[in-house]
Amino acid sequence: MSHVFGPVPSRRLGRSLGIDLVPFKTCSYDCIYCQLGRTTNKTIERKEYVPLDEVLEELECRLAAGPEADYVTLSGSGEPTLYSRLAPLIAGIKERTDRPVAVLTNGSLLWDRDVQEALLEADLVIPSLDAGDEATFQWVNRPHAAILFDRMVTGIEEFRQRFSKPLWLEVFLLKGLNAAGIQQERIARWLDRIMPDRVQLNTVTRPPCEAFARPVPLDELTQAARLFGDRAEVIAEYQTVHHGEYYQARREDILNLLMRRPCTLNDLATGLGLHSNEVVKYLDELLREHVLVCEGSGAGAFYRFAKRTDDDSAPQ
Numbered sequence: 001m002s003h004v005f006g007p008v009p010s011r012r013l014g015r016s017l018g019i020d021l022v023p024f025k026t027c028s029y030d031c032i033y034c035q036l037g038r039t040t041n042k043t044i045e046r047k048e049y050v051p052l053d054e055v056l057e058e059l060e061c062r063l064a065a066g067p068e069a070d071y072v073t074l075s076g077s078g079e080p081t082l083y084s085r086l087a088p089l090i091a092g093i094k095e096r097t098d099r100p101v102a103v104l105t106n107g108s109l110l111w112d113r114d115v116q117e118a119l120l121e122a123d124l125v126i127p128s129l130d131a132g133d134e135a136t137f138q139w140v141n142r143p144h145a146a147i148l149f150d151r152m153v154t155g156i157e158e159f160r161q162r163f164s165k166p167l168w169l170e171v172f173l174l175k176g177l178n179a180a181g182i183q184q185e186r187i188a189r190w191l192d193r194i195m196p197d198r199v200q201l202n203t204v205t206r207p208p209c210e211a212f213a214r215p216v217p218l219d220e221l222t223q224a225a226r227l228f229g230d231r232a233e234v235i236a237e238y239q240t241v242h243h244g245e246y247y248q249a250r251r252e253d254i255l256n257l258l259m260r261r262p263c264t265l266n267d268l269a270t271g272l273g274l275h276s277n278e279v280v281k282y283l284d285e286l287l288r289e290h291v292l293v294c295e296g297s298g299a300g301a302f303y304r305f306a307k308r309t310d311d312d313s314a315p316q
C-alpha cells in the first residue's frame with residue numbers, strides 16, 4: 001500500500017501532497033455523495049492502521065523526489081482522524097519539511113480530546129458540515145451509530161474555540177436534501193456559532209456513491225453563499241489545471257489508458273499505480289473540460305472520451 005500520493009492539483013491547497021492513513025474505505029461516515037464509493041469499514045475505532053515509520057519514510061522519499069508541494073495534506077481513503085498516531089505523525093512531518101500541514105476531516109471525531117490535541121499542531125483544518133439537524137445528518141452522511149449530530153457539531157465548535165489557526169468549513173449541498181431554504185438556515189445558525197474562517201460550498205461534480213445524490217446548480221450555490229455571509233465561497237467550480245511537467249505527464253497517462261478502453265476509477269488507479277484520490281483530481285479536470293464523460297454511478301462508473309474516436313467509429 002502506498003501511503004503518500006501526489007502532489008495533486010487542488011484549488012484550495014495548490015500542490016497538495018496527500019497522506020492516506022487508513023485502508024480503503026475506512027470511515028466513520030458513509031456519505032451518499034462520496035466519490036470513493038460505499039464505506040466498507042464504518043468505524044470509530046482509532047488505531048495505527050498503517051505503521052507510522054513506514055508513512056514517514058515514504059514521505060521523506062516523496063519530498064526528496066519532488067515536485068515541491070504547497071501543503072502536506074492528511075486525507076485519502078477515508079477519515080484521517082481515525083489514525084491513532086496523528087500527533088507523532090504531524091510532528092514527524094514538521095521535522096522533515098517546512099510545508100504547512102492541512103487536515104481534511106469529516107469532523108465526526110473532533111469532540112475527542114486526543115483528536116483535538118493532535119490537530120492543534122496542524123496549520124489548517126478543514127472539517128465538513130453538511131446538515132443542520134439530526135435527520136438530515138443521517139440521510140446525507142449515514143454516520144456510525146455512535147455519532148449523533150449534536151455530539152459531532154458541538155465537537156467542531158469546541159475544537160474551533162481551541163484552534164487559533166485557520167479553520168475552513170466545507171458544506172456539501174445536495175439537491176432536494178440539504179439545499180432547501182430551511183436546511184440552509186439551520187446550517188447557517190451553526191456556522192454563526194462555530195465561526196470558521198471560511199465556508200466553502202461544494203456539490204456533486206464527480207460520480208457519487210448513490211445515484212440519488214444530485215448536484216445543486218451553480219446559481220443556487222451562489223445564493224447559498226450569500227446566505228452564509230462574507231466568509232462563504234463556492235469551490236465546486238474547480239477550473240485550475242497545473243501545467244507543470246509532472247501534472248501533464250499524469251494527465252497523459254490517464255488519457256492514454258482511456259484511449260484503449262473505458263475504465264472505472266479503480267481500473268485507472270490500479271492500471272497506473274496511482275492513488276484513487278490522485279486520479280480523481282485529473283478526472284475532475286477532464287470532465288470539466290468535456291474531454292471525458294462518465295457513465296453510471298458509484299464504484300461501477302465508467303470514464304470514456306466524450307468525442308468518438310476513429311476507433312469508435314470503425315466497423316466492428
Ligand code: SF4
Pocket residue numbers: 027028029030031033034035036039077078079106
Ligand atoms: S465523503 Fe469523506 S467522510 Fe464521507 S464517506 Fe467519503 S471519505 Fe467518508
